[in-house]
Every structure is written in C-alpha cells, then in structure tokens.
Amino acid sequence: VTHAPDVPPLAFEDVASAVRALRASGLRLSTPRRLVLEALFSTDGPVAAGDLARELAIDESSVYRNLELLEQRGLVRHVHLGHTPGLYALAGTRETEYLHCEGCGRVTAVAPERLDPVRERIREDFGYRARFTHFPIVGLCDRCAPSRGAPR
Amino acid sequence: VTHAPDVPPLAFEDVASAVRALRASGLRLSTPRRLVLEALFSTDGPVAAGDLARELAIDESSVYRNLELLEQRGLVRHVHLGHTPGLYALAGTRETEYLHCEGCGRVTAVAPERLDPVRERIREDFGYRARFTHFPIVGLCDRCAPSRGAPR
C-alpha cells in the first residue's frame, strides 16, 4: 500500500487517546482488544482479521468482534481489495479512499479531496455521491496498462 | 437493476448463437449448461450462482463450473455488489459498468462510454485506467443522499 502524502490524519493520534475514547464509551480494555489496537496503530496498510489473529495469537472470533466493535465506534474501517478477505485499518478524520491496480496489486490510499473532481463528475452525470472507501477504484496503473489491457 | 438505455448489446444475440460459439470452441452442450445459458438470456440483472442452481434444479458445483467456463470464453462476467455473493450476467460487446446505491441497493448498469469522462479524470489525476465492471461505483443516489450521508 502506498499512502499518498496527503492522506488524512487518523481520528486518534495514538493508542492512548483511542483507549481513552473507548473507556469513555464504557468499554473494557482487555488484552486482545489492546493488542488489536496497537497492531493497527503500528501497521501502515489495511490488514486481514486472520493475519491479526495469527500475529497476535488471539482467537479469530475475538479479532472479528473487536474489529466490528471498533468499526461501529468509528475507529476502524474495512476495505475490499479483489477477492481477498476484508482488510481493516484505523479510520482517519476523513475517510481515506483507495485505488487498486488489478495488474500488480498495488494499492494507493488517497485523501478524499483529491477525488472530489471525480466525485463531482459522477454526481453531475449520474446523480451519485460516490465513495471509494469500502470498494476501491479498480483499474490498471500506468506501469501495468501497456502490458495488460488497451494501451491508449 | 436499472439498465440505462445505452447499455451495450450482448456479445451474442440469443441462446442459439451463443451455443454455436460454444460448439465452435469444442464444448459439449449438456442440459445444465444449456439451462444456465437460457436463464442468463432471460434475466435482466446479474444473478447469484446459488439462485440459478435452485431455480434450475442443477447442482451448485455445476453452475459454478459452467459460469467460470463461460466467463473464460467471454460470454459471462460477474460483479460484486456489497457483501453479497458474486452476481453473474451475460457479457456485452463492451463491458457494462455498474453504479450501486448503498442506501436503497439500486443498481444502475451503464454503457462504458458514459463513464469515459470520469475515467479520463482518474487517469489524469492518478494514472489509472479505471474499470467499474467487477466492482461498481459505490455511493448514495440522489434519493438516498438527503436521508443518509451529507446532503450538500
């Protein structure tokens, strides 16, 4: 995953402030929950629940339950890249959006502002407020386009 | 599924011509295979493999095998709408693209030409040749936007 330089800052600066927010909403801080949070803070790209479970030696169901809970609280989001399992990441102050190259698999995370012109065009032409946070924009990057699909 | 008026024509006009193409590539026309083809020709929107199996009283594995085979031959494509199973449809002469409202679930199929301005903008800004055939453009349609997300 390549993060563009202007990807929005995280909704919470560090584990401590996230934990404070959780506590404030009446949640307990169990070891698995803390480990999941810490892992998300120390990873750059989105991670699969299964990988988290393996790396942290936590049961998969607990990982899923925590991720879902954190997602409901707005601390976490998930994105689907190809046919792989859902990938989870910390939520930003604004929703990070994704581009996914189906050639090389590279994922680019971009700030929502950069997609506003695209979004505006879609809104004018189709009456849709588009969001590339849960499903990315899929296509071929400049490097892969020549070899694969139409060069143009 | 709403098909915009300019959605590209199917790659094959009817079951007969599709069957001819299959025969030409050395494939047999078994009853299940014919039923799947006929079902796809008589449905407007994309269908789940499980639904086809149930409606046609064919084993699910045969449905999946036939859909995959037809997809390899370019007669069928599949798209992912939300967290539901993959949905299969006849392939057009050009690839039909999709918009999906996450509010009401409505799906709009559009001709690729209509998305060319959007595509061009994405290409200029991000160096990607985007394709909304396998994953749709996800967002809120005009009707759902006021109630759900930001009205703007």
Added chain:
DNA sequence: ATCCGTGCAAATACTTTGCATTTAC
C-alpha cells in the same frame, strides 16, 4: 461481585475440488 470479553467449538455462507457415474458427441 458484576458482567463484559474471551477462547473454543460449531454453525453459516460462498466457492472449489475429488471422484464415480452419466451423457453428449
């Protein structure tokens, strides 16, 4: 002491695969 969160096990949903039998050619 309470009850929330965990691990474990099992269930569910979607899709793929192995294999013996059937069937199109």
Added chain:
DNA sequence: GTAAATGCAAAGTATTTGCACGGAT
C-alpha cells in the same frame, strides 16, 4: 466408444454465533 460434464460429498475459506469460563472494573 471416448472424453467431457454431471451430481454428490467433502474440503476450503471467510465470517458469525453460542456458551461456559476468566478477567477488568
């Protein structure tokens, strides 16, 4: 007759759920 395609069963992957025990508050 031969090879391809099928149904059935089982396996594989992703995710969810039930429940008794353990730990955070």
